[in-house]
Amino acid sequence: MNAHMSPEEFRRHGRQVVDWIADYMAGIESHPVRSRVGPGEIRDALPAEPPEHGEPFEAVLADLNTILLPGLTHWQHPSFFGYYPSNASGPAILGDLLSSGLGVQGMLWITSPACTELETVVVDWLASLLGLPAHFRTDARGGGVIQDSASSACLVALLAALHRASGGRVARTGIADRYTIYVSSQTHSSLEKAARVAGLGAQGIRVVDVDDRTLAMDPVRLRELIAADRAAGAVPAMVCATVGTTSTAAVDPVPAIGEVCREHGVWLHVDAAYAGVAAVCPEFRRLNDGVAEYADTYSTNPHKWLLTNFDCTVLWTADRAPLLDALSILPEYLRNPASSSGSVVDYRDWQIPLGRRFRALKLWSVIRWYGAEGLRAHIRKGVSLAQDLAARIAADPAFEVHEPHPLGLVCFRPRWPGLSPAAADAATLRLMETLNAGGSLYLTHTTISGRVVLRMAVGSPATEHRHVEQAWDDIRREHQALPIQRVTDQTDQTD
Incomplete structure (x- = not known):
């Protein structure tokens, strides 16, 4: 029977793990970008029952190499161009390791003051780096908090919006009135999930038309929908404007949307999950247009494009009162003098779960290692x-x-002369699958105006010009080699 791992054993195995990670990062290009295993292969290779007796840690690393590694899609690969970047970096990994090693629970200020106060500093630092308004700072009436993901940030924003729209009735008596939220066809699916979780259901969601070219939300149509809902007795609660949509990185016109929200007293949440961090560069500060004047809440994901491994989404609010009033529940076993004094931040009131990890350590490590310049x-x-x-x-x-x-992000599609739109879309999807199956790169797709397009998202720390150039050469070569006749025949049979 293995006893608890001693500090000396931990030191030895910890060095093995760090060496393993360093070797993985150094040799990541030797792996196919996308996993080639089939469904069930990994499960079948693992024992059906847990071990009766403890095993050496070397056995865990051995199975990691032989069983798990072939089942990974390598998100840090320099030729991973799918979805959006999910950056990891040395400082972030080490910060996460420190968080795990400390093992603190940051639900209240008193449960680890440094956990809370470092987070308040780090989210204020990031607000400054992004050029966000001063009222988003934790030393002002608003403040920021690190959530696990943008999905949680959207749900928290919606609950705060419902609290304000209902005058606090939702928290006391539940959903009694008909509340509506407004998104576009390009808004992330997490908003629909948030509406379901909050009890609004599909009937509470309004989808606003977008501009055919830019795919940005149409503020004129938004105004019409809100007016129609008010006339029908509904209570418009929240509008979600997106800065960098998941599909195409479209940017909604936040100033114009904000004007509509202000006219009708509707909460404006700005979801900048992907694109928001680009505002660390002054030339991209235009992404913040309208945020200072109109946004009630704003979120962005350092764990996408800012070198901080998952999970790390920062949510800011212009006024923390509706958020805290919507989410604060204080049972007797959590009461303490510091919380009762009102002089501290208790981040349990800023999120859905009670418990929370020391996420600030990894963002703090990243900002200090790279600096604004890096x-x-x-x-x-x-x-x-x-x-x-x-x-x-x-x-x-x-x-x-x-x-x-x-x-x-670059969205594009190959031309397929002589093919119908349906056959051309099928050919584009076949091209993508051929490229992804080859292992040298990984792309994803979306649709624009009903047509399939390929997405190529560049942002991995390891990606260099040669990787992008090689990917483009591969795309052109496979496009020329694809057997169009077979695609056409198969599509014709299913039309």
């Missing part, structure tokens, strides 16, 4: 590589690029 260099590198790729695509008559593409 963070800006990382964002600028991704944007530069993406813009170079977009120029190459636009110059090739066999492809067309979607405009605009101001940041690190």
